Amino acid sequence: MNKSYLQEDLLRMSGVNPRKCMQCGKCSATCPAYDEMEYHPHQFVSMVKNGDIEPLMKSQSLYRCLTCFACVERCPRSVEPAKLVEAVRLAVIRQQGANRMTANDIPALLDEDTPQQLLVSAFRKYTK
Amino acid sequence: MQRIGVFVCWCGSNIAGTVDVKAVAEALKAEPGVVFSTDYQYMCSQAGQDMIKESVREHKLTGIVICSCSPRMHEATFRKTAAAAGLNPYMVEIANIREQCSWVHKEMPIGTEKAIILGKAAVAKVNLNTPLTPGESPVTKRALVIGGGIAGIQTALDIADAGFPVDIVEKKPTIGGKMAQLDKTFPTLDCAACILTPKMVDVAQHEKIRIFSYSEVSEVKGFVGNFDVTIKKHARYVKEDVCTGCGACVEKCPMKKVPNEFNLGMDNRPAIYIPFAQAVPKVATIDPNACNMLKNGKCGLCARVCTAGAIDYKQQDEYIQEKYGAIVVATGFNPISMDKFDEFAYNQSKDVITSLEFERLTNAAGPTAGKLLRPSDGKHPHTIVFVQCVGSRCDSCAQKGKEYCSKICCMYTAKHAMLTRDKYPDTEVYVFYIDVRTPGKSFDEFYRRAVEEYDVHYIKGMVGKVTPQGDKLKVQASDLLSNKQLHIDADLVVLAAAIEPDKSARPLATMLTASMDTNDFFTEAHPKLRPVESPTAGVFLSGTCQGPKDIPETVSQAGAAASKVIGLLAKDKLKGNPCVAHSNEQMCNGCSSCERVCPYGAITYEDKEFRMPDRTTAIRRVAAVNPAVCQGCGACTVACPSGAMDLRGFMNEQIMAEVDAICK
Ligand SMILES: Cc1cc2nc3c(=O)[nH]c(=O)nc-3n(C[C@H](O)[C@H](O)[C@H](O)COP(=O)(O)OP(=O)(O)OC[C@H]3O[C@@H](n4cnc5c(N)ncnc54)[C@H](O)[C@@H]3O)c2cc1C
Ligand code: SF4
Ligand code: SF4
Ligand code: SF4
Ligand code: SF4
Numbered sequence: 159m160n161k162s163y164l165q166e167d168l169l170r171m172s173g174v175n176p177r178k179c180m181q182c183g184k185c186s187a188t189c190p191a192y193d194e195m196e197y198h199p200h201q202f203v204s205m206v207k208n209g210d211i212e213p214l215m216k217s218q219s220l221y222r223c224l225t226c227f228a229c230v231e232r233c234p235r236s237v238e239p240a241k242l243v244e245a246v247r248l249a250v251i252r253q254q255g256a257n258r259m260t261a262n263d264i265p266a267l268l269d270e271d272t273p274q275q276l277l278v279s280a281f282r283k284y285t286k
Numbered sequence: 287m288q289r290i291g292v293f294v295c296w297c298g299s300n301i302a303g304t305v306d307v308k309a310v311a312e313a314l315k316a317e318p319g320v321v322f323s324t325d326y327q328y329m330c331s332q333a334g335q336d337m338i339k340e341s342v343r344e345h346k347l348t349g350i351v352i353c354s355c356s357p358r359m360h361e362a363t364f365r366k367t368a369a370a371a372g373l374n375p376y377m378v379e380i381a382n383i384r385e386q387c388s389w390v391h392k393e394m395p396i397g398t399e400k401a402i403i404l405g406k407a408a409v410a411k412v413n414l415n416t417p418l419t420p421g422e423s424p425v426t427k428r429a430l431v432i433g434g435g436i437a438g439i440q441t442a443l444d445i446a447d448a449g450f451p452v453d454i455v456e457k458k459p460t461i462g463g464k465m466a467q468l469d470k471t472f473p474t475l476d477c478a479a480c481i482l483t484p485k486m487v488d489v490a491q492h493e494k495i496r497i498f499s500y501s502e503v504s505e506v507k508g509f510v511g512n513f514d515v516t517i518k519k520h521a522r523y524v525k526e527d528v529c530t531g532c533g534a535c536v537e538k539c540p541m542k543k544v545p546n547e548f549n550l551g552m553d554n555r556p557a558i559y560i561p562f563a564q565a566v567p568k569v570a571t572i573d574p575n576a577c578n579m580l581k582n583g584k585c586g587l588c589a590r591v592c593t594a595g596a597i598d599y600k601q602q603d604e605y606i607q608e609k610y611g612a613i614v615v616a617t618g619f620n621p622i623s624m625d626k627f628d629e630f631a632y633n634q635s636k637d638v639i640t641s642l643e644f645e646r647l648t649n650a651a652g653p654t655a656g657k658l659l660r661p662s663d664g665k666h667p668h669t670i671v672f673v674q675c676v677g678s679r680c681d682s683c684a685q686k687g688k689e690y691c692s693k694i695c696c697m698y699t700a701k702h703a704m705l706t707r708d709k710y711p712d713t714e715v716y717v718f719y720i721d722v723r724t725p726g727k728s729f730d731e732f733y734r735r736a737v738e739e740y741d742v743h744y745i746k747g748m749v750g751k752v753t754p755q756g757d758k759l760k761v762q763a764s765d766l767l768s769n770k771q772l773h774i775d776a777d778l779v780v781l782a783a784a785i786e787p788d789k790s791a792r793p794l795a796t797m798l799t800a801s802m803d804t805n806d807f808f809t810e811a812h813p814k815l816r817p818v819e820s821p822t823a824g825v826f827l828s829g830t831c832q833g834p835k836d837i838p839e840t841v842s843q844a845g846a847a848a849s850k851v852i853g854l855l856a857k858d859k860l861k862g863n864p865c866v867a868h869s870n871e872q873m874c875n876g877c878s879s880c881e882r883v884c885p886y887g888a889i890t891y892e893d894k895e896f897r898m899p900d901r902t903t904a905i906r907r908v909a910a911v912n913p914a915v916c917q918g919c920g921a922c923t924v925a926c927p928s929g930a931m932d933l934r935g936f937m938n939e940q941i942m943a944e945v946d947a948i949c950k
């Protein structure tokens with residue numbers, strides 16, 4: 159995928175404006191998963207801002223984030239780094255293949271034990 | 287019919303580069319009333335002005351149109367030129383063909399066409415101009431300074447030294463403000479008290495200065511040169527002129543457990559108190575919320591021990607009326623509340639303190655007599671973490687802090703860190719910063735000394751959270767330069783809290799009709815060229831009420847405000863602006879629409895007797911504009927549903943003529 163297109167896509171999906179970041183590092187200071195990460199929350203923000211997205215998509219850091227939202231809560235500039243992490247995860251999943259799920263598949267999957275939220279979220283993730 | 291002269295300025299290539307000035311002069315010759323039209327390289331130069339004067343005489347001009355830069359730039363210049371040639375200065379109109387034309391257009395034909403249209407509008411207006419004469423009002427030669435911090439003190443001293451009487455209104459029992467609470471001051475490290483208290487004494491002893499302490503301004507009426515102010519003097523239950531400040535009452539008062547605000551609640555004071563040893567005025571004040579005698583009539587000890595007989599439990603609030611020619615606002619700042627910053631555990635641990643509390647903890651007159659001790663257990667702290675920018679530089683959506691940089695905290699944090707390392711070499715001192723901002727004379731050198739000579743650990747990154755654990759504070763932070771997350775076991779954490787204007791500033795601004803920005807800092811008449819004047823005539827700004835500042839900057843601004851006040855008070859009479867609103871009483875129906883929109887409170891209503899067509903008389907309520915208060919903003923003329931309000935110099939008729947000329 160074209161680099162700037164990917165960047166635009168990430169920003170649209172996450173609703174994050176990485177230009178608001180002042181690189182204070184408070185998100186990384188607060189992150190409980192810091193030591194497990196190769197790229198830390200503040201780096202996520204600056205790398206997305208610089209369009210340096212490929213390394214993020216390949217990094218294990220993506221799956222170390224606990225989505226605890228501590229960084230979102232503490233960021234003085236309302237940047238919301240966790241939402242960017244989630245957007246990059248989505249981008250990875252979407253690139254793994256074309257549409258794996260269509261709206262038509264849903265009725266067959268409906269049963270009492272499956273929470274509907276799960277289907278909605280699966281549909282979001284597995285559909286381009 | 288007017289005899290109008292048109293003068294088209296080239297402004298070098300500023301205008302002539304995009305506007306064919308000769309074509310403009312030529313086209314305007316054909317406009318009604320124009321008897322002379324020309325162009326020149328620099329109209330504002332001596333030669334240009336002489337040319338205007340010459341033309342007024344030669345062509346017997348009654349009105350002038352200058353096609354040039356914005357009226358903000360040179361309207362005053364050309365009005366003077368006209369006056370020098372014997373013309374009423376209000377017979378001059380400026381067509382702005384620079385800022386609003388040549389600068390915004392790129393192509394000559396378009397620029398020229400627009401310049402001609404703007405010129406035509408100005409000519410149409412001048413045709414309806416009438417000579418105007420500004421009114422005069424006397425000046426009360428006395429100034430009011432609101433707030434007695436270093437800003438208010440310096441302004442008052444400078445005005446008084448020039449010979450004008452000054453009153454200071456200070457809401458606390460003593461003047462001095464925040465500077466009285468500081469220990470040593472950057473960048474020279476002289477002790478705040480040593481340089482402040484002599485000035486406080488100067489104020490107290492100056493024959494031209496009166497101090498109203500424990501007082502507030504409760505009402506302001508009037509206008510520049512003639513303010514009528516009501517000052518509310520709170521009852522302090524001690525006769526100020528009788529109390530000698532001996533402190534016998536303070537010693538004997540049994541109610542000793544009142545949090546001491548001067549030490550930011552880190553120790554206690556009695557119900558009757560003198561804030562600090564060098565207080566001015568040095569008189570006791572009874573805190574009515576703590577005093578047993580005032581609460582339930584039991585005690586009265588202080589009255590018994592006071593040999594001067596100064597205690598008066600029956601004292602009432604007092605209202606004082608005074609007239610002033612000028613008002614200076616010097617209401618200062620406060621650190622913001624830390625309530626919204628749970629991550630730093632300020633409300634959980636006594637050992638997380640603000641920088642202002644740190645000043646008291648290191649001050650010889652503070653709660654620990656100047657020894658740096660932990661508030662929780664009185665032990666000596668070994669590892670101290672300073673956090674900068676707490677609540678400063680925040681995004682407005684975060685709704686926690688302020689968007690601006692508080693400007694003073696980088697420097698005072700360097701001071702705190704340096705002094706700590708100097709006095710206690712056994713300490714490890716960390717400073718977490720986003721950027722170190724130290725512009726200012728000898729400021730960066732000061733910060734580098736903290737790093738290089740005193741080995742303060744400056745770490746680029748923020749603290750994410752502070753968790754009290756046992757007698758330690760677990761600090762989790764990032765070190766961005768070495769790409770690490772740090773975990774420090776600290777004994778004391780010091781937060782450089784953002785500063786904000788005093789909460790009383792907003793209602794005060796409303797009283798003064800002075801404008802404020804979204805952060806409640808007072809706004810200047812011009813951010814660069816009129817930095818100590820408020821847009822409201824006669825109201826001046828001094829110190830941190832206008833924006834974050836350190837002491838050197840506060841003092842310079844205080845002096846600047848004083849010089850503006852002196853300039854005003856030195857005048858016997860003030861010339862007003864004749865372009866003010868007036869209402870046509872025949873048309874006014876007394877609906878109050880205009881009064882509601884007037885931002886300056888210039889409009890009042892009068893009941894007037896009118897002869898009706900049937901020869902009876904009727905009393906009708908009609909609007910009256912006070913020309914000395916009206917600033918000519920024109921809001922009322924738009925609000926008036928009956929078309930009774932009009933603005934001299936900008937009459938509805940004139941504006942319509944301009945619009946017609948543009949649309950022709
Ligand atoms: C922790 C800390 C350390 C600092 N260290 C330094 C330093 O080392 N060097 C340096 O140059 N600067 C330092 N500063 C900055 C310095 O304190 C300020 O620049 C200075 O105090 C500003 O003076 P001011 O008169 O504008 O405001 P203030 O000192 O706040 O004075 C305002 C006064 O107005 C009174 N007031 C407020 N509202 C009203 C009202 N409505 N009616 C009547 N009275 C009112 C207040 O009670 C107060 O007395 C430090 C600041 C802090 C917070
Ligand atoms: S906390 Fe916010 S502003 Fe600071 S580095 Fe992280 S994303 Fe950027
Ligand atoms: S949401 Fe993820 S990146 Fe943000 S603090 Fe939690 S674990 Fe760290
Ligand atoms: S009367 Fe009030 S102020 Fe005086 S000693 Fe008693 S409690 Fe203290
Ligand atoms: S002065 Fe320094 S510490 Fe204070 S807000 Fe500005 S950058 Fe932050």
